[in-house]
Amino acid sequence: CAKMPKPSQDNDRDLTFCRILLAELEDHHDAWPFLNPVNIKTVPGYRKVIKKPMDFSTIREKLCSCQYQNLEMFIIDVNLVFDNCEKFNEDNSEIGRAGHNMRKFFERRWTELLKSN
Numbered sequence: 001c002a003k004m005p006k007p008s009q010d011n012d013r014d015l016t017f018c019r020i021l022l023a024e025l026e027d028h029h030d031a032w033p034f035l036n037p038v039n040i041k042t043v044p045g046y047r048k049v050i051k052k053p054m055d056f057s058t059i060r061e062k063l064c065s066c067q068y069q070n071l072e073m074f075i076i077d078v079n080l081v082f083d084n085c086e087k088f089n090e091d092n093s094e095i096g097r098a099g100h101n102m103r104k105f106f107e108r109r110w111t112e113l114l115k116s117n
């Protein structure tokens with residue numbers, strides 16, 4: 001049958017989860033490398049190596065301008081932040097470790113939130 005539009009309360013729940021998760025990511029002690037876009041003009045190699053830059057302020061902007069249709073699209077962008085970090089940074093570096101810590105935190109929190117509903 002024709003794809004039924006998602007009931008609005010599911011969209012509201014998804015949007016609430018995105019807001020909660022993003023606020024917690026922004027407040028995390030290890031969030032500092034990811035708060036703003038990497039400056040591709042001053043960081044040698046970044047523009048060439050990282051095809052789709054992403055950061056928490058860009059995710060905030062997309063969330064506030066209704067660019068996420070659902071929780072999945074939001075999770076894809078958050079994971080892009082951490083995948084870019086792993087690609088460009090050694091695991092055993094300040095920024096590399098921050099990326100691993102933040103990914104672990106994010107995975108725990110969104111599974112907790114989804115289980116609570």
Ligand SMILES: Cc1nnc(-c2cnn(C)c2N)n1CCCn1ccnc1
Nearest residue numbers: 032033034038039043084085088089095
């Ligand atoms: C995120 C992220 N991934 N790699 C970098 C980066 C920036 N410069 N260099 C040499 C890197 N490896 N970043 C951005 C880190 C932004 N930042 C904020 C305060 N200090 C660094």
